Amino acid sequence: MIASIRSVLQKIGHRVIDSVWRMGFAGRFFLLTLMHSGTCFRRFHLILREVFSAGVLSLIIILVSGLFVGMVLGLQGFETLQTYGSEEALGILVAKSLVMELGPVVAALLFASRAGSAITAEIGLMKATEQIAAMEMMAVDPIARVVAPRFWGAVISMPLLAALFSAMGIFGGYLVGVVLIGVDNGSFWSQMQAAVSFDRDILNGVIKSVVFGVAVTTIALFEGFDAPPTAEGVSRATTRTVVTSSLAILGLDFILTAFMFRGV
Amino acid sequence: MQRTILDLWVGIFVVAGLAAILFLALKVGNMAGFENGQTYSLKAGFDNIGGLKPRAPIKSAGVVVGRVGEIGFDNQSYEATVTLNLDSRYQFPKDTSAAIMTSGLLGEQYISLEAGGDEKKLGNGDRLKITQGAVVLENLIGQFLYNKADEGKSKDKAGSL
Known part of the structure; x- marks a missing residue:
């Protein structure tokens, strides 16, 4: 009896200590990445390659999802606004919800599952095939050569992808609202412009997407770097990347939104 | 070092992203106002x-x-x-x-x-x-109700006279 309680307590304690240890390691890893950023900006072609694999290759999924999210918003919003006789406010509804919330959040979720998982799998496999150990043997710092360029490539891509998502979504809302249903074109745009302000809505959206980019990329890089060097370990790390970064995005979104509305 | 097709794609991506931000700023937001x-x-x-x-x-x-x-x-x-x-x-x-x-x-x-x-x-x-x-x-x-009540009173008075 006492032995079984003791073993349960030991397991819980082990879990807690292990996760605190991991958190500390992740923090040091993040700081090291930032410290090695200077050298990786001197080798800019490395960053360019990561912008390609994180940003350009995510373009299609971002653009198509943005278009469909905007189209759904247009349809749903029209149905609801119609009951109040204010269909012209469709532009405000589509633009505000996309620019402030859906654009950064959905783009970041897609980015986590498309680019984040790829980063984790790549680095995990590099570790499993001992490429990272080989680099250390040759006195090449793997953080500076492998991690930092991926970090900056993804952090640069994320706000651009979120902006493309929002723009595409607004185009989708326009397509459904104005072209298909027949909301007045002029009032769609003019009401939107009157309600959406650059410094309060659009800039906040950009700030959100930068924060999400940093969070997703850090989690993906760390999970890859910390993965057990086996096939199973890499697959688990990839799954954990998607789950952890999705939760982090939603939690951070709440915190950021709460702070941004305080200021108004 | 020479130009590669990858650079072209990255360039297209960055230009498209910046164009999207510009579109949001000018067409969706009201940055072009007098502010x-x-x-x-x-x-x-x-x-x-x-x-x-x-x-x-x-x-x-x-x-x-x-x-x-x-x-x-x-x-x-x-x-x-x-x-x-x-x-x-x-x-x-x-x-x-x-x-x-x-x-x-x-x-x-x-x-x-x-x-x-x-x-x-x-x-x-x-x-x-x-x-x-x-x-x-x-x-x-409140004012409207008050006026209505007043009207009713004066009508009553008129009726009693």
Whole structure:
């Protein structure tokens, strides 16, 4: 009896200590990445390659999802606004919800599952095939050569992808609202412009997407770097990347939104 | 080192992303407004500002001529003090009056400026003398009911006579 309680307590304690240890390691890893950023900006072609694999290759999924999210918003919003006789406010509804919330959040979720998982799998496999150990043997710092360029490539891509998502979504809302249903074109745009302000809505959206980019990329890089060097370990790390970064995005979104509305 | 097809794709991606931000700023937001221009500020006291918010439009004859700056409470006169940031292209006479209006039935509230006939113009930091606060719906309904009750009383009196 006492032995079984003791073993349960030991397991819980082990879990807690292990996760605190991991958190500390992740923090040091993040700081090291930032410290090695200077050298990786001197080798800019490395960053360019990561912008390609994180940003350009995510373009299609971002653009198509943005278009469909905007189209759904247009349809749903029209149905609801119609009951109040204010269909012209469709532009405000589509633009505000996309620019402030859906654009950064959905783009970041897609980015986590498309680019984040790829980063984790790549680095995990590099570790499993001992490429990272080989680099250390040759006195090449793997953080500076492998991690930092991926970090900056993804952090640069994320706000651009979120902006493309929002723009595409607004185009989708326009397509459904104005072209298909027949909301007045002029009032769609003019009401939107009157309600959406650059410094309060659009800039906040950009700030959100930068924060999400940093969070997703850090989690993906760390999970890859910390993965057990086996096939199973890499697959688990990839799954954990998607789950952890999705939760982090939603939690951070709440915190950021709460702070941004305080200021108004 | 030479150019590769990868550089082209990255370039296209970055240009498209920046174009999207520009599109959001200019076409969706109202960054192209006059806000970058020169403004001067006036002050006005209102007995009640209702739901007026900072950055609400200030209109004269229906045209947006400025935006509401700060809104504060004056502890001496127990009034709301509103700072009005007006575009310096528009000058108003000294006896201009300000009123808080609502656009539409449930729309946002804005300040309407009614120009007076004075020769002198308002300058930076001046105070508007004639103001009219927001109409509070509850007071309006209360007044209406009161008038109705009054009408009923006078009718009763007329009937008894």
